[in-house]
Amino acid sequence: xxxxxxxxxxxxxxxxxxxxxxxxxxxxxxxxxxxxxxxxxxxxxxxxxxxxxxxxxxxxxxxxxxxxxxxxxxxxxxxxxxxxxxxxxxxxxxxxxxxxxxxxxxxxxxxxxxxxxxxxxxxxxxxxxxxxxxxxxxxxxxxxxx
Amino acid sequence: xxxxxxxxxxxxxxxxxxxxxxxxxxxxxxxxxxxxxxxxxxxxxxxxxxxxxxxxxxxxxxxxxxxxxxxxxxxxxxxxxxxxxxxxxxxxxxxxxxxxxxxxxxxxxxxxxxxxxxxxxxxxxxxxxxxxxxxxxxxxxxxxxx
Amino acid sequence: xxxxxxxxxxxxxxxxxxxxxxxxxxxxxxxxxxxxxxxxxxxxxxxxxxxxxxxxxxxxxxxxxxxxxxxxxxxxxxxxxxxxxxxxxxxxxxxxxxxxxxxxxxxxxxxxxxxxxxxxxxxxxxxxxxxxxxxxxxxxxxxxxx
Numbered sequence: 105x106x107x108x109x110x111x112x113x114x115x116x117x118x119x120x121x122x123x124x125x126x127x128x129x130x131x132x133x134x135x136x137x138x139x140x141x142x143x144x145x146x147x148x149x150x151x152x153x154x155x156x157x158x159x160x161x162x163x164x165x166x167x168x169x170x171x172x173x174x175x176x177x178x179x180x181x182x183x184x185x186x187x188x189x190x191x192x193x194x195x196x197x198x199x200x201x202x203x204x205x206x207x208x209x210x211x212x213x214x215x216x217x218x219x220x221x222x223x224x225x226x227x228x229x230x231x232x233x234x235x236x237x238x239x240x241x242x243x244x245x246x247x248x249x250x
Numbered sequence: 251x252x253x254x255x256x257x258x259x260x261x262x263x264x265x266x267x268x269x270x271x272x273x274x275x276x277x278x279x280x281x282x283x284x285x286x287x288x289x290x291x292x293x294x295x296x297x298x299x300x301x302x303x304x305x306x307x308x309x310x311x312x313x314x315x316x317x318x319x320x321x322x323x324x325x326x327x328x329x330x331x332x333x334x335x336x337x338x339x340x341x342x343x344x345x346x347x348x349x350x351x352x353x354x355x356x357x358x359x360x361x362x363x364x365x366x367x368x369x370x371x372x373x374x375x376x377x378x379x380x381x382x383x384x385x386x387x388x389x390x391x392x393x394x395x396x
Numbered sequence: 397x398x399x400x401x402x403x404x405x406x407x408x409x410x411x412x413x414x415x416x417x418x419x420x421x422x423x424x425x426x427x428x429x430x431x432x433x434x435x436x437x438x439x440x441x442x443x444x445x446x447x448x449x450x451x452x453x454x455x456x457x458x459x460x461x462x463x464x465x466x467x468x469x470x471x472x473x474x475x476x477x478x479x480x481x482x483x484x485x486x487x488x489x490x491x492x493x494x495x496x497x498x499x500x501x502x503x504x505x506x507x508x509x510x511x512x513x514x515x516x517x518x519x520x521x522x523x524x525x526x527x528x529x530x531x532x533x534x535x536x537x538x539x540x541x542x
Contacts, residue, residue, distance in 0.1 A: 110256045110402045110537070112291065112392060114358055114365075145404065146440055146535055148292055148356050152367030154308040160499045161491065162446040167479035168491055175472060175492045180321065187313035199307065199314055200321045207306045208356045210440050210500045212406055212535040219406075219533040221444035241365040243292055243358040245256070245391060245537060246404060256402045258437065258538060260504055260511075294438055294502050298513035300454040326467065333459035345453065345460055346467045353452045354502045387511040389438055389504040391402070391537060 108247040113140040115242040121156065121230035124177075126169045129240070130226045134218060136242055143216050145246010150208045152239045155198035155231045157205035163225030176201045176231070198231035205229060213246060254393040259286040261388040267302065267376035270323075272315045275386070276372045280364060282388055289362050291392010296354045298385045301344035301377045303351035309371030322347045322377070344377035351375060359392060400539040405432040407534040413448065413522035416469075418461045421532070422518045426510060428534055435508050437538010442500045444531045447490035447523045449497035455517030468493045468523070490523035497521060505538060 115136055119127055137147060151158045162168045180200035182193045189196065209226070212219045220226075228238055261282055265273055283293060297304045308314045326346035328339045335342065355372070358365045366372075374384055407428055411419055429439060443450045454460045472492035474485045481488065501518070504511045512518075520530055 107403070110404065111253070112256065114290065114360060144406065146537065148358060150356065150358055150365065152365065152370065154306070154367070154369055159495060160446070161495060165480050165482070168488065171478045171480050171488050172492060172495055174477075175495070179325065179471065185320075186317045188311050188317050190311070196314065196317050200318060203305060203307060203318055203321070204350050204496050206499070207352070210356055210442065210502055212440060212442055212533045214406060219442065219444065221446070221531070223446055224444065239367070241358045245292065257399070258402065260436065260506060294504060296502065296504055296511065298511065298516065300452070300513070300515055325471065331466075332463045334457050334463050336457075342460065342463050346464060349451060349453060349464055349467070350496050353498070356502055385513070387504045391438065 110246060111248045113244045117240040117242055119228045119238045119240065120235065121228060121238055122235050123233055124173055124230055126227040126229050128163065128225050129228055133226055137213060137244060138216065140244060141249040142213050142244050143247045143249050145213050145244060147211045147213050147218060148208065148243040150241040152241055154202050155195065156236065156238045157202050157207065157229040158209050159205055159227045159229045160209060160224050161227060162223050164223055179204065194233040201231040256392060257394045259390045263386040263388055265374045265384045265386065266381065267374060267384060268381045269379055270319055270376055272373040272375050274371050275374055279372055283359060283390060284362065286390055287395040288359050288390050289393045289395050291359050291390060293357045293359055293364060294354065294389040296387040298387055300348050301341065302382065302384050303348050303353065303375040304355050305351055305373045305375045306355060306370050307373060308369050310369055325350065340379040347377040402538060403540045405536045409532040409534055411520045411530045411532065412527065413520060413530055414527045415525055416465055416522055418519040418521050420517050421520055425518055429505060429536060430508065432536060433541040434505050434536050435539045435541050437505050437536060439503045439505055439510060440500065440535040442533040444533055446494050447487065448530045449494050449499065449521040450501050451497055451519045451521045452501060452516050453519060454515050456515055471496065486525040493523040
C-alpha cells in the first residue's frame, strides 16, 4: 500500500429505531464505502447520541441480540433510585447502557471490504423505550479508487 | 475533500481530577483542534491510565453524571473479595470500571468542529477515590489550514 | 510532523488463548509497528470475534487480571435464563462480556513507540471456556521510515 495517496470522505447515516433492541447497519455502511470508492484504509463510525450505542456483535442467531437486551436491563434496571428522572424511567438506564457500550468504532478496510469476522455485524443499539431517529457520523481515511 | 493533503498533529492534555466523577474536557479538545488548524479529519483521544476513562455523555443535566457514578459503584463495588488490595479498597473497583468504559475514542471533525451530537460532551472519568493528574494523548489526522 | 507524507500498513495478529483470561500482546503489536517502519501516527486494533475482546489494562500485578475475570463472571453469569444456549453455557455470557468491552482500540504512536501509559498493557481477553485462536486486524496510519 506504500505510496498510494491517503484521502478521506465523510457521511451521515440516519437510522430509525423501534425501541429497545438492535438494528443491523452492516450493509448500509458497506454500501457507503463502495459509493465513496474506499479500497484500503479505516472506517470510523461515531454515534451522535447519549442514549443509543454502536455495537459489533453476532449476526447469526437473533436470540443472542434478545439476550443482550435483557442483560443490559439487568445491568441498568429502571427504578426510583435515580436523581435524573425528568425524561421518563427509561432515560437514566439508557445513559448507563450507553456508558458501557461503544460510542465510536474503527474498522479496518481491505480491498474495499471491512475486515469484519465471519459472525460480526454492525448494529445500532437503541436504549430508549420509544422509537428514535439516530445519526451515525461516518468517516473513511485511506486509499480511494477512481 | 478529495485531493486535499492529509496531515497530522499530536498533543497531550493534562487534567486534574478531584476524586470519583467527571471532568468536562470538550472545550479543551476543541481549542487544541483550532490551535493546530484542524479542518476535516478525525480526532483520536487516548487515556494513558488504567483507573480512569474517557466518556462521551450528556452535558445538560449534571444529575445524569452523578447517577452514572452511582451506577458504576453498583457494577463494581468495593469489598473484601478482591485478590488485588494493596493499593486501597478503591483500586480494584477502579480497574473494573476502566475495563467497562472507553480507553480510546475517535471523533470525526468537519469544518474545524467535532461532529458531536447536541447533547454530547467529552469527559474524563476518574475512578479513584483521591484526586489525580490524568494524561490524555491527542492525535489529529486530516486536512489542516494555514 | 507537517508535510510528512501519510502512509498506511495492515496486518493480522493470531493469538492462541487458553480459556477465560488475558493474553498480553503488547510486544507483538510493538514489534509489528517496528517491522513496518511506523514513526508518527496511529495504530488501530480490531478484534474479529464476538466472544473475545481487546483491553488495555494494568500490566504490573497479575492479580488485577484475575480479579477482572471474576468481575466479568459476576456481571455476566452463566445460568438457565438465556434463550441462546445451543453453543454451551459459556457462550451467551461471552457475548455479554464482549458487548461491555472494546472491539476496537486506537493508540497514538510517536517516534515509533505507542503512547501507552507506564502501567498499560494491551491484552486479548478470551471469554469462552475453551482455548481459541483469535485474529486481531492491525492497521497503521501515519509516517513511515525507510
